[in-house]
Amino acid sequence: MMLAFFAAFIFSPLPQAHAFVEMVRHGYFNCIACHASPTGGGLLTTYGRALSKEALSHGTFFFEKKAPAPVAAEETSKEEDFLHGAAPLPGWLLLGGDVRLLQAYSDTRSATDVRAILMQLDLEGRAEYKRLSMLATAGRQEPPANQRAITDSLISRRHWLSAKLGADSEPDVVQVRAGRFFPAYGLNIPEHNIVTRRGLGFEQGEETYNAEAAYLGEGFNVYATAIFGRPDAASLKSRRGAAVQVARAVGTMGRVGLNGYTGVGAGDSEKARRNLVGANAAIAFTPKHYALLEVDGDHSVASAWGGAEYFKIAWELDQGLHLFVDQEHQRRAFQAPDQVFESARVRHGGLDRFSLLSLGS
Amino acid sequence: MKKQNVFLVALAALCASAANAASLDVSLPKGSAELSFDAVGKPSALRIRGTTSAVEGGLTGASGKLTGKFSADLATLDTGLRMRNEHMTKKYLETERFPRSELVILGIKKLPAGPIAAGDYDFEGELSLHGVKKPVRGLVHVTRATASEALFEASFEVSLVDYGIATPSFAGITVANQVTINVKGKTALKTL
Numbered sequence: 001m002m003l004a005f006f007a008a009f010i011f012s013p014l015p016q017a018h019a020f021v022e023m024v025r026h027g028y029f030n031c032i033a034c035h036a037s038p039t040g041g042g043l044l045t046t047y048g049r050a051l052s053k054e055a056l057s058h059g060t061f062f063f064e065k066k067a068p069a070p071v072a073a074e075e076t077s078k079e080e081d082f083l084h085g086a087a088p089l090p091g092w093l094l095l096g097g098d099v100r101l102l103q104a105y106s107d108t109r110s111a112t113d114v115r116a117i118l119m120q121l122d123l124e125g126r127a128e129y130k131r132l133s134m135l136a137t138a139g140r141q142e143p144p145a146n147q148r149a150i151t152d153s154l155i156s157r158r159h160w161l162s163a164k165l166g167a168d169s170e171p172d173v174v175q176v177r178a179g180r181f182f183p184a185y186g187l188n189i190p191e192h193n194i195v196t197r198r199g200l201g202f203e204q205g206e207e208t209y210n211a212e213a214a215y216l217g218e219g220f221n222v223y224a225t226a227i228f229g230r231p232d233a234a235s236l237k238s239r240r241g242a243a244v245q246v247a248r249a250v251g252t253m254g255r256v257g258l259n260g261y262t263g264v265g266a267g268d269s270e271k272a273r274r275n276l277v278g279a280n281a282a283i284a285f286t287p288k289h290y291a292l293l294e295v296d297g298d299h300s301v302a303s304a305w306g307g308a309e310y311f312k313i314a315w316e317l318d319q320g321l322h323l324f325v326d327q328e329h330q331r332r333a334f335q336a337p338d339q340v341f342e343s344a345r346v347r348h349g350g351l352d353r354f355s356l357l358s359l360g361s
Numbered sequence: 362m363k364k365q366n367v368f369l370v371a372l373a374a375l376c377a378s379a380a381n382a383a384s385l386d387v388s389l390p391k392g393s394a395e396l397s398f399d400a401v402g403k404p405s406a407l408r409i410r411g412t413t414s415a416v417e418g419g420l421t422g423a424s425g426k427l428t429g430k431f432s433a434d435l436a437t438l439d440t441g442l443r444m445r446n447e448h449m450t451k452k453y454l455e456t457e458r459f460p461r462s463e464l465v466i467l468g469i470k471k472l473p474a475g476p477i478a479a480g481d482y483d484f485e486g487e488l489s490l491h492g493v494k495k496p497v498r499g500l501v502h503v504t505r506a507t508a509s510e511a512l513f514e515a516s517f518e519v520s521l522v523d524y525g526i527a528t529p530s531f532a533g534i535t536v537a538n539q540v541t542i543n544v545k546g547k548t549a550l551k552t553l
Contacts, residue, residue, distance in 0.1 A: 026441055033405035033534055047532035054444045172404030218406040252399065252408040287441045 021187050021255075021292060022314065025284030026055055029249045030216050031188075036094055036126045036135055038175050038214045039184045039223065042158065043096045043124045043135065053080040057320050097123040098139075118142075120204070122157065131164040131171055135179075141205070156180070157207055178211045183243040184223035185259050187280045187294045187310070195308040195330035196294045200276060201239065201263075208238050220248045221257075229266055239263030239274065253284035259296070271301040288316040303333040384553040385477070387420040387511070389431060394546020396433050402534045409536065411440040411449065416544060420466060421553075425474040431544075432463040453521075453529050454491060463489040469501065477506045477550060484515070493524045499542075506550070514545045 023034070031040030034048030044052060078085030082095050089095060100120040106113045122139030136159040143153040160179025164171040182188065186196050192204040209232075212225045223245045229238035241263030247255050261276040278296035285291075291313045298306040307330070314324035397412040418431030436456040440446055450456045470483045481502050488497045499517025506512075521528065521538050529536040 027408035027410065028405070029408060030405040033402065033407050045533060047534050050444070050532050051442075055442055170403060216404070216406070218401060249406075249408070252410045 020056065021189055021282040022284070022290045023051075023056070024255050024282045025253050025287050025290045026051075027252050029247075029255055030221060032172055032216060036133070037158075037181065038162070038177065038212070038216060039182065040188050041182075041190075042098075042137070043094055043126055045094065049080040049082075055319070092128045094126040094128075095124070097121075124158070133162045133164075133177075135160055135162075155205075157205065173216055175214045175216065176212065177214075178209075180207050180209050181212075182207050183210050183212070183225035183227050183261070184214070184245040185243050185261050185276070186245075186257075186278055186296065187282065187292055189292065191326075194310050194326075195328045196278075196296060196310040199308050199330045200261075200296060200298065201274070206238070208240075218249075220246065222246050227263055229263075234266060237265035237267060239265050241273075250281075250283065253287070253290075254282060256281045256283075273300055275299045290314055290316075298332065305334050306330070306332040307334070384421065384423055385427060386551040386553055387427060387429070387477075388549045388551070389416065389418050389546060390549070391415060391417040393548070394544055397543045397545075398438075399541045399543065400529075401537045403537060405534065407534060409440055409445070411438040411446075413437040413439065416546070418464075419548075420469075425472045427469055427472060428466055430463055430465045432461050434460065435462055436460055448529065448531060453526055459491050462491075464497070465489075476508060476552075477503060477511050479503050479506055488517075488519065490519065491524045491526050495519075495523055508552070509550055511548050511550055512546075513548065514543065516541060516543045518542070 021040075028034065028051075032038055032045075034044055034051055035041060036043040036045060082089050098120050099122075100118075102117040102119050104113070104115045104117060118140065120139065122137045124135070124137040126133055126135040128134075137157050139155055139157065140153055141155040147153070158179070158181045160177045160181050162175055162177030164175050166173035166175075182202055185202060186200070189197070192198060192202075197203060208230055209228045210225050211228070212223060214224075215222045223243075225243045227239065227241045227243060229240040230236050241261065243259070243261040243263075245257060245259045247257035249255050257280045259276065259278040259280070262273060264270065264273040276296055276298055278294060280292075280294040282292050283290065292311070294308075294310045296308045298308060308328070309330070310326065310328045312324055312326035314322045316322050392414050394416045395412055395414050396416045397410055400409045400411075401407065402409055413433060413435075415434035415437040416431060418429060420427040420429030422428050435454050436450055438446070438449065438454075440449060464486050465488075466484055466486045468485050470485075472482055481500060483498065484501055485496065485498050487494050497517050497519065499515055501513055501515040504512045504514065518539055518541050521536075521540060528538065
């Protein structure tokens, strides 16, 4: 049923229908215009910062009049620059960071709990020399209960080296990189706790050491990734394997993709090997109306077939203010009721507000 | 009886000849078509589409030999991003100096001598853009045609360099030199 819905969605006539995959609504089929990473997410390029201010952030309310955009390409208002232009960076260096806080409040018959949780505090930098790039994050993670040293609180979620191998006219088209990052699989969206991220093993903190080759063409992208797990943390039993992702542009405001993944945890038997196949789409109906969809099959010998699905539909009410509804569903095993984890609900609806404050980091 | 048949055949031939010789007026009032351009930004294969409905013009002449011109108000082009629009119109197209682009149609090949029919037709013309006039060739696809109107899609390619337009570039993204122009709309047809 879900596949039928997906097929109908993809193949029905569209009016020309990661990271913020929804930026496809402005013609951004690849991630590298705005992100340092070929698969998107994290550190922004200079162009990405400018675009964030221009098209994503809620800098002004709809009733406020914006100042005219600067005409000269070199001119910027500095608002989008690192630390709002207070510390100009050389062209070969990009710096940024992510801070996410959660204020939780629960009030039950037995207890009232109020907690502030620092979910993420990362700095990120990329240095580039000709066709070579090096990126690393450094930040804080929740320390283990038996913390022994201050370093137990430190984490580098991503660090990698990359080389551009394309022709001189388009060096970015072919890229290879090696290091710690998420393999390209599915919609790489910021909501890391949804079933197609957390539920499939792509939760924040589960980045693995990989070697990736990417072709980032005009009409389609291909990513092939060899996954080496976490040799630095054997106790995590991170999976080793491979992933492939192919994405194709649809018109000027959409993309569809297919994914495959296979991996088995270090020391686990072949019965525990997890195989994933999936399809995803980011389609804009207009520059202000868009939908995201990912459907994945999840197989292992131990639990047979299961699946996960995520759907989001949104309307940009005003720049940076998105009204949306999303829904997710996951079953780890379709045919073994005692092994089923099922979640089917409208996940939430609400407003996404992309604040200009984030641009200074 | 035989003489009468010859007369009828001659009359029919005359009528057909008169119809072939009839002039046709093809008009495209403002707002009845959408002009768009498709450009690609590199790296990242950014797809940029700009659109405007401020297009107008028309063709006249003996059916089968239509000529005429169309023009577009370039300052109204919208790419969906304010800053991009500002850069496009002010820095690259310089619409304050060159507010309009004009396409003069010099000929449409294989156009039927009778009423316009659905089909693909090659055209030749001259495009004035950014103060430069250059010959262009393109294709017009008539999707449906009646005696009073025709639905069409036309496209042709332009090289920005040929028209003295600086290569658009911003923060590491550069627009490719070849840009595809598309026009889609409905024309009014009138036999004169």
